[in-house]
Amino acid sequence: MIISLLSRALMMSTPLLYGSLAEVIAERSGMMVTAIEGIFLMGAWGGFVGGYLTGNAAVGILMAMFCGLVIASIYGCITIFMKQHQVVTGTALNILAAGFCTYFQRVLFGVPTTPLKITPLANIPIPLLSDIPVLGSILFNQNFLTYIVYLLIPVVYIALYKTSVGLTIRATGENPEAVDVAGIHVSKVRFMVVLFAGIMGGLAGAFYSVGYLGMFTANIIGGRGWIAFAICFLGNWNPKGAVIGTLVFGFTEAISIYMQSIGGGGYFPNEFFIALPYLLTIILTVARKNFNVPAKLGIPYSKEN
Amino acid sequence: MNARIKDLIITNFLAIMAGIILSGVVLIFLGVNPVAVFGEALKTMLADKYTFGDVFLKATPLIFTALAFAFTFKANLFNIGAQGQFYMGAIVAAAVSLKLDGVLPNFLLLIIVCILTLIAGGIIGGLIGYLKSRYNANEFLVSMMSTYVVLALMNYLLRTFLKEAKGEYPQTDALTRAAWIPTLLSGTRLHMGFILAVVVAAGVWILLYKTSLGYRIRAVGSNTLASEMSGINSKKVYITAFFMSGALAGLAGFTEVNGVQHMLIQDFNTGIGSAGLGIAILANANPIGIIFAAILFGALNVMGNLMGRMPGVNIPSSIIELMQGFVMIFVIISYFVRFYLENRREKRKIKKVVAQ
Numbered sequence: 001m002i003i004s005l006l007s008r009a010l011m012m013s014t015p016l017l018y019g020s021l022a023e024v025i026a027e028r029s030g031m032m033v034t035a036i037e038g039i040f041l042m043g044a045w046g047g048f049v050g051g052y053l054t055g056n057a058a059v060g061i062l063m064a065m066f067c068g069l070v071i072a073s074i075y076g077c078i079t080i081f082m083k084q085h086q087v088v089t090g091t092a093l094n095i096l097a098a099g100f101c102t103y104f105q106r107v108l109f110g111v112p113t114t115p116l117k118i119t120p121l122a123n124i125p126i127p128l129l130s131d132i133p134v135l136g137s138i139l140f141n142q143n144f145l146t147y148i149v150y151l152l153i154p155v156v157y158i159a160l161y162k163t164s165v166g167l168t169i170r171a172t173g174e175n176p177e178a179v180d181v182a183g184i185h186v187s188k189v190r191f192m193v194v195l196f197a198g199i200m201g202g203l204a205g206a207f208y209s210v211g212y213l214g215m216f217t218a219n220i221i222g223g224r225g226w227i228a229f230a231i232c233f234l235g236n237w238n239p240k241g242a243v244i245g246t247l248v249f250g251f252t253e254a255i256s257i258y259m260q261s262i263g264g265g266g267y268f269p270n271e272f273f274i275a276l277p278y279l280l281t282i283i284l285t286v287a288r289k290n291f292n293v294p295a296k297l298g299i300p301y302s303k304e305n
Numbered sequence: 306m307n308a309r310i311k312d313l314i315i316t317n318f319l320a321i322m323a324g325i326i327l328s329g330v331v332l333i334f335l336g337v338n339p340v341a342v343f344g345e346a347l348k349t350m351l352a353d354k355y356t357f358g359d360v361f362l363k364a365t366p367l368i369f370t371a372l373a374f375a376f377t378f379k380a381n382l383f384n385i386g387a388q389g390q391f392y393m394g395a396i397v398a399a400a401v402s403l404k405l406d407g408v409l410p411n412f413l414l415l416i417i418v419c420i421l422t423l424i425a426g427g428i429i430g431g432l433i434g435y436l437k438s439r440y441n442a443n444e445f446l447v448s449m450m451s452t453y454v455v456l457a458l459m460n461y462l463l464r465t466f467l468k469e470a471k472g473e474y475p476q477t478d479a480l481t482r483a484a485w486i487p488t489l490l491s492g493t494r495l496h497m498g499f500i501l502a503v504v505v506a507a508g509v510w511i512l513l514y515k516t517s518l519g520y521r522i523r524a525v526g527s528n529t530l531a532s533e534m535s536g537i538n539s540k541k542v543y544i545t546a547f548f549m550s551g552a553l554a555g556l557a558g559f560t561e562v563n564g565v566q567h568m569l570i571q572d573f574n575t576g577i578g579s580a581g582l583g584i585a586i587l588a589n590a591n592p593i594g595i596i597f598a599a600i601l602f603g604a605l606n607v608m609g610n611l612m613g614r615m616p617g618v619n620i621p622s623s624i625i626e627l628m629q630g631f632v633m634i635f636v637i638i639s640y641f642v643r644f645y646l647e648n649r650r651e652k653r654k655i656k657k658v659v660a661q
Contacts, residue, residue, distance in 0.1 A: 074634070078634070078637060078638065078641075082637075082638060082640075082641035083641065083644075084637050084638075084640055084641060085586075085637075087383060087385075087445070088582070088586050088637060089634075089637055091385075091579055091582050091583065091633075092583060092586075092630060092633035092634050092637060093630070093634070094579065095576070095579050095580070095583065095626055095629055095630040095633065096626070096627065096630025096631065096633070096634060097630075098623075098626055098630075099623045099624070099625070099626025099627035099628075099629070099630050100627060100630070102621065102623035102626070103331065103621055103623040103624060103626075103627050104334070106621040106623070107334050107335055218623075223449075223450075223453050226446075226449050226450070229446075230446050230449075230450070233443060233446060269461050269464070269465070271457040271458065271460050271461035271464070272457070272461070274457045274460075275453060275454045275456075275457035275458070278450040278451075278453040278454050278457075279450075279454055281446060281450045282436075282442075282446075282447050282450050282451065282454070285436075285442045285443055285446050285447055285450075286436050286440045286442045286447070287440075288442075
């Protein structure tokens with residue numbers, strides 16, 4: 001039971017990891033990707049549509065990445081090149097994405113009599129590793145997207161702290177003038193980073209539709225994009241913090257799903273467990289003291305002219 | 306006319322048109338003639354009294370949620386949780402109305418319910434403000450998450466304490482007429498709540514621009530440090546602004562439950578929090594502008610619904626969100642265009658002066 005719970009926790013953590021790692025990188029460059037909820041949703045929808053129409057999950061995942069990219073590029077254009085407010089632009093895009101997905105779902109499939117289904121990604125046990133007692137079945141019996149995330153964590157960490165690209169990204173968030181003086185295009189750095197976040201967010205969305213549920217509904221994301229956004233804050237804009245935060249949330253969500261399935265043990269209403277991840281965010285936000293906010297987070301950069 | 310105001314009107318108009326035209330393009334995917342459909346919807350909306358009333362009916366809660374966002378925005382704070390505060394107001398409105406239904410005369414009951422919803426929304430908002438000022442918690446995140454918590458609370462109450470007597474659906478019993486907000490225009494659903502919304506919007510304008518509290522709020526918003534140096538207690542301002550903001554959103558719960566639904570239903574009006582944000586932006590957070598922007602969104606909403614009901618075309622109601630989303634995006638872009646135009650004018654002026 002514990003093993004299946006932990007395995008489930010890890011599974012639920014996967015999309016949040018994609019989202020929060022993307023958000024960490026983006027926010028380190030000064031860009032809050034507030035369209036993340038919409039990016040997740042578009043990813044989930046794109047993944048489903050691609051997977052359903054071709055019958056090939058890989059196409060679905062690619063489609064999801066593309067959808068995330070599209071939203072992110074609109075977001076980037078408006079916030080970076082037109083210097084508009086990030087929270088406001090994000091909210092508008094989230095509404096637009098919600099309308100777009102449900103509308104085109106209808107355009108493509110009409111009103112189906114039975115819910116449209118695709119086969120969710122299968123768990124791939126990794127030979128040898130999955131035979132390790134306890135840990136093996138938790139860590140190495142997951143689906144393809146979770147394995148990618150294992151690779152992504154060190155890659156993001158190294159890229160951010162050990163490479164010149166990472167230094168540029170971090171400097172862009174702390175002191176864009178210096179980056180500009182060094183001859184690097186601030187807007188370009190930020191735009192690239194936002195596009196990257198879009199692709200990752202799309203993957204996260206695909207996890208819900210293609211990787212887990214095998215279907216698409218309008219409330220498939222239900223605020224989880226925002227939780228990824230919150231994890232980035234709570235993890236102190238640090239990939240390590242994001243990983244820890246995500247695992248805490250994934251575990252909460254797994255417990256929540258488990259408790260709902262057994263009817264809350266009779267003591268707590270189901271709604272309490274549904275609200276648990278959100279309550280946890282509030283409590284952690286309040287409890288965190290020393291934030292290491294990137295100095296120029298959310299502030300558009302403009303050269304004096 | 307002042308060049309700046311001219312820009313404002315022209316760019317906003319173009320932005321709204323661009324949003325609507327793009328939504329029309331989207332309709333082509335359904336094999337529908339967008340011009341015919343839009344024309345038909347517009348004609349029905351303007352000709353049919355009942356539908357026309359609905360425009361203002363739909364605008365009423367949006368005015369409140371937009372004011373809620375605008376109020377904290379002036380203090381450079383973000384209340385993204387208007388939806389949750391609205392739900393809190395709705396819960397209290399339904400519970401209190403059901404309790405007092407038939408006990409008190411209509412007028413007295415409405416006043417009590419109105420005040421209690423205001424307080425209910427205000428408490429949620431004030432709590433967020435308190436966490437912000439006491440623990441320096443990020444208000445953006447806390448308010449965002451509070452919506453989901455209140456939603457869970459509402460679903461719980463609808464499943465248990467507030468569930469209808471029949472016990473069939475997760476909704477409350479219907480309020481009797483004694484608890485309804487009186488109709489404003491006979492033959493429509495439009496109720497006095499719209500007048501309340503307009504009055505409140507005017508009140509918010511006065512509060513923000515003509516009182517010392519409003520001055521303090523705006524001062525904290527434009528420069529927290531400077532306002533603290535001049536003796537404004539910014540922490541107090543955070544709590545006050547958030548309380549007011551929550552109270553405004555809570556009022557939307559009152560007008561929706563007592564004025565429109567006459568009961569509390571699960572998952573109703575899910576989009577008014579975020580639409581309120583869009584409206585506040587469209588109006589540049591000006592309370593008077595919000596009234597007009599909300600009416601525009603109300604009209605989009607009604608037109609979307611009309612299109613959904615048209616025989617033979619089968620347009621999903623998500624066209625409303627699409628229209629609102631497109632309009633918002635273009636309005637945001639229009640801010641950039643205005644900034645650009647303004648800049649160019651300034652540069653020309655300077656050139657002229659230099660040339661002389």
